Amino acid sequence: MVMFLAVITIFQDIIFDFFQIYINDFDLTKDLPLHMCGLSLFLTAYALWTKNQTAFELSYFWGLAGAFQSIITPDPTRWPYGDISVFWNYLSHGLIILNVVWLIWVEGMRCRKGSLLNVWLVTSGFILIMGIVNKIIGNSANYWFICQKPGGDSPFLIGEWPYYLITFAIGAFAVMALIYLPMWIVVDRAQKGRLTSTDPM
Secondary structure, X not given: OHHHHHHHHHHHHHHHHHHHHHOOOOOOOOOOOOOHHHHHHHHHHHHHHHOOHHHHHHXXXXXXXXXXXXXXXXXXXXXXXXXXXXXXXHHHHXXXXXXXXXXXXXXXXXXXXXXXXXHHHHHHHHHHHHHHHHHHHOOOOOHHHOOOOOOOOOOOOXXXXXXXXXXXXXXXXXXXXXXXXXXXXXXXXXXHHHHHHOOOO
């Protein structure tokens, strides 16, 4: 089952890319899997396949924060093909969440202490990288929505460029911290339990 999830996660993304290529509408400025959720698709598949801890933690924070945001406050401007786009939007983001839940409940993976800070630092680094990628691609490339405010009704997108980047970064950290809280409680209790069980009688 875990291999099926990993394969279908990658396969559905490839199918949609081929569909866009087939109708001659694949655009390097917006259709590469370089947004946070696009990267999360591949990270969750890799984590399912290898049980890699770093991939799991990135999937946990990026996947849950980004995918839930995309499902709850979708951007209709990114649905150029009507119902097909809507279906693939919810399929891909739903798979991200499903994969993360599978890794937690079935595979028993947990975030390490300090993972929130580590992921935030990696995220900050990726923002710089995506800024360079957008510059190289040119033609209004806007991966990670660094260059232009996305659509949707997110409460974290306040003001226009560049001010929304500040509120978005603060909101993103707050959401990641909220997501981290239950994982931190579980890991903290598990570590305390191990310490208690090894105490001398």
